[in-house]
Amino acid sequence: MSGLSSTPVNSFDCLCHALGLISRSETPAVLFERLSSTLHTLVGRQPIALYRRSPSGELRLTYCHPVDSAITACRQLMGVRSLDELRAFEYQYYALPGEHGAWGYIGHPSAPPKEALHWISIVVDIAAQRLRLLKADHMARRQIDLKARRRQLSRDIKRLTSLADCLQHHGQGWCDIFQADGIALAHKDELYCVGKTPDRRCIFQHLGHLDAQADLDDSPIELEGECQGGIATPLSMAGSQLGWLLMFRAPSTVSFAARAAPDIPLSVWLPVEASMVLELADDLAVAITALEVVHVNRQLRKTNQRLESLAHTDPLTRCWNRYYTEHVIEALCASSPPCAVSMFDIDDFKGINDTYGHAVGDDILREVANLATQLLRSNDYLGRWGGEEFIVILADTAQDEGAFIAQRLCRYIEQHPFSIPETVTISAGLTTVQPGEPSHSLLERVDKGMYLAKAAGKNQVMIC
Ligand SMILES: Nc1nc2c(ncn2[C@@H]2O[C@H](COP(=O)(O)OP(=O)(O)OP(=O)(O)O)[C@@H](O)[C@H]2O)c(=O)[nH]1
Numbered sequence: 001m002s003g004l005s006s007t008p009v010n011s012f013d014c015l016c017h018a019l020g021l022i023s024r025s026e027t028p029a030v031l032f033e034r035l036s037s038t039l040h041t042l043v044g045r046q047p048i049a050l051y052r053r054s055p056s057g058e059l060r061l062t063y064c065h066p067v068d069s070a071i072t073a074c075r076q077l078m079g080v081r082s083l084d085e086l087r088a089f090e091y092q093y094y095a096l097p098g099e100h101g102a103w104g105y106i107g108h109p110s111a112p113p114k115e116a117l118h119w120i121s122i123v124v125d126i127a128a129q130r131l132r133l134l135k136a137d138h139m140a141r142r143q144i145d146l147k148a149r150r151r152q153l154s155r156d157i158k159r160l161t162s163l164a165d166c167l168q169h170h171g172q173g174w175c176d177i178f179q180a181d182g183i184a185l186a187h188k189d190e191l192y193c194v195g196k197t198p199d200r201r202c203i204f205q206h207l208g209h210l211d212a213q214a215d216l217d218d219s220p221i222e223l224e225g226e227c228q229g230g231i232a233t234p235l236s237m238a239g240s241q242l243g244w245l246l247m248f249r250a251p252s253t254v255s256f257a258a259r260a261a262p263d264i265p266l267s268v269w270l271p272v273e274a275s276m277v278l279e280l281a282d283d284l285a286v287a288i289t290a291l292e293v294v295h296v297n298r299q300l301r302k303t304n305q306r307l308e309s310l311a312h313t314d315p316l317t318r319c320w321n322r323y324y325t326e327h328v329i330e331a332l333c334a335s336s337p338p339c340a341v342s343m344f345d346i347d348d349f350k351g352i353n354d355t356y357g358h359a360v361g362d363d364i365l366r367e368v369a370n371l372a373t374q375l376l377r378s379n380d381y382l383g384r385w386g387g388e389e390f391i392v393i394l395a396d397t398a399q400d401e402g403a404f405i406a407q408r409l410c411r412y413i414e415q416h417p418f419s420i421p422e423t424v425t426i427s428a429g430l431t432t433v434q435p436g437e438p439s440h441s442l443l444e445r446v447d448k449g450m451y452l453a454k455a456a457g458k459n460q461v462m463i464c
């Protein structure tokens with residue numbers, strides 16, 4: 001498993017065996033382990049550090065050998081952050097070539113034996129080739145999974161109601177694809193998490209530092225300190241940042257070194273993984289924007305409904321106001337359907353107000369409107385015409401049936417036990433819509449009917 005670690009360096013067979021193992025490594029982690037241990041032996045058992053180079057040129061420790069002892073014995077080597085530092089400390093180093101410049105570097109403290117130089121360059125070459133192959137393979141396999149997940153997310157966007165919902169549906173799938181132990185989404189001071197993540201305070205503290213860095217682009221950033229093992233990617237849309245996507249690998253799955261040296265910045269996300277996280281972040285930015293649009297539309301719809309209802313509704317009785325009642329009556333007269341209209345007025349209402357006060361008068365008005373609404377059929381309508389006067393529109397109703405309904409309403413109100421000792425009654429006029437007549441003629445007629453009902457002794461219906 002570990003190359004030359006248990007065999008002599010000068011054994012050609014052993015070296016070939018180690019090269020064979022390196023060239024057959026199935027994962028980057030196994031490759032790093034075999035490469036580091038082989039070099040460790042070749043350079044006379046010096047500690048080996050393997051760093052990944054970020055697009056900005058920063059170096060971060062990805063692997064070291066021997067595992068824990070190297071960290072404690074050689075912290076400076078492990079904590080190197082740039083090529084300049086490698087040079088400044090006069091460490092020996094070799095580039096691990098990638099497709100676009102150096103993928104990373106391998107360093108150790110002092111010059112190797114001369115006879116090993118040739119073998120070192122072969123070992124590094126073979127390792128770099130294997131790393132490129134693994135990258136392509138990894139990319140191909142993970143891309144398929146990620147593409148399927150991305151398609152599913154875009155299909156789900158309309159159905160999802162919130163980011164929490166989104167994470168609940170997709171979070172575990174993303175953890176599986178990225179071999180992450182936890183995922184968090186930071187959006188508008190909220191943090192949505194799935195799986196194992198560091199605590200909120202710690203995440204927000206790190207994001208605060210990142211937000212304060214003006215020179216950040218949209219590239220994923222590996223986190224340090226308490227959030228070691230995490231990678232943060234801005235969620236951006238049309239130049240504005242909506243939040244952060246964070247993925248975490250717990251130290252056990254990261255690497256040995258995270259436990260041994262939490263203060264040494266590690267690289268635990270391969271560049272190919274980071275670019276896939278970026279793809280997911282792009283999709284999430286679209287999902288967040290879509291959720292926001294849905295939310296704003298929902299709010300607008302609610303506000304419109306409220307405004308519409310305010311424009312139509314009498315605030316005291318909650319039935320139609322005069323403006324809307326007039327509008328409906330005009331429309332009725334224009335289409336002249338078979339329809340009866342009744343206008344009623346509470347009898348002696350001034351006396352109620354004068355005796356019990358305006359507030360009680362208001363209660364009676366509300367209760368009369370309620371009783372009328374209860375008694376009317378689902379396609380009949382009640383409007384407040386003004387003061388204590390109401391209009392009832394009885395859809396699809398001939399005169400006799402309309403008169404019967406109006407009478408029934410009179411009796412219903414008369415028999416209702418109101419909060420005052422006196423019996424409350426109404427007087428109503430009733431008429432039907434005549435073909436082609438203007439609304440004012442219909443209203444005059446029904447008003448006259450109501451007046452006649454008052455004149456005839458109140459608490460009754462007059463047809464006219
Ligand atoms: N509490 C209350 N009173 C109202 C409201 N609108 C109008 N009124 C009162 O309703 C009363 C109507 O009185 P009048 O027009 O004299 O009619 P009335 O006392 O019912 O007499 P009749 O119509 O002959 O039965 C007035 O005192 C108005 O102030 C209202 O919104 N709330």
